[in-house]
Amino acid sequence: MSEISALQDQLKGKGYRKSSFRENILTYLLKSSSPLSAKEILDSLEADNLFPNKTTVYREIEKLLKERLILEIDLLDGKKRYEIYRTNDHHHHAVCTSCGKVECIDMANDLDAIENQITSKTKFRVESHVLEFFGTCAQCQTISRVC
Ligand SMILES: [Zn+2]
Numbered sequence: 001m002s003e004i005s006a007l008q009d010q011l012k013g014k015g016y017r018k019s020s021f022r023e024n025i026l027t028y029l030l031k032s033s034s035p036l037s038a039k040e041i042l043d044s045l046e047a048d049n050l051f052p053n054k055t056t057v058y059r060e061i062e063k064l065l066k067e068r069l070i071l072e073i074d075l076l077d078g079k080k081r082y083e084i085y086r087t088n089d090h091h092h093h094a095v096c097t098s099c100g101k102v103e104c105i106d107m108a109n110d111l112d113a114i115e116n117q118i119t120s121k122t123k124f125r126v127e128s129h130v131l132e133f134f135g136t137c138a139q140c141q142t143i144s145r146v147c
Pocket residue numbers: 096097098099100101136137138139140
């Protein structure tokens with residue numbers, strides 16, 4: 001089964017009726033290699049000649065968040081971004097502070113050792129963490145070298 005139909009089945013199981021906007025939103029997020037903002041989702045819908053009002057799009061995003069089909073990512077630039085929630089796909093992001101490009105970063109040995117240290121030092125049981133990287137992407141580095 002394709003990933004999109006698996007997601008649709010999940011929603012159907014929860015009693016949601018089919019919605020083409022929602023289907024499109026999920027498709028953009030599945031295809032994108034980086035998280036998308038609501039604005040980017042709206043732009044993609046318009047590029048596909050679909051013109052929903054913003055409220056509809058925000059409402060669909062809320063639903064998908066509530067049902068844990070997508071994840072909200074806050075990269076501290078005032079824009080919320082979204083990506084498909086996949087169990088066992090825990091990763092981080094690298095954000096270019098010059099052009100705003102976001103890349104998903106998989107780290108081989110995530111932060112287990114650090115979490116264990118925290119637990120042994122403070123008896124705190126760590127359940128999750130947020131870690132994002134900020135800097136300059138390859139392309140922006142080239143531009144600044146030329147100037
Ligand atoms: Zn950049």
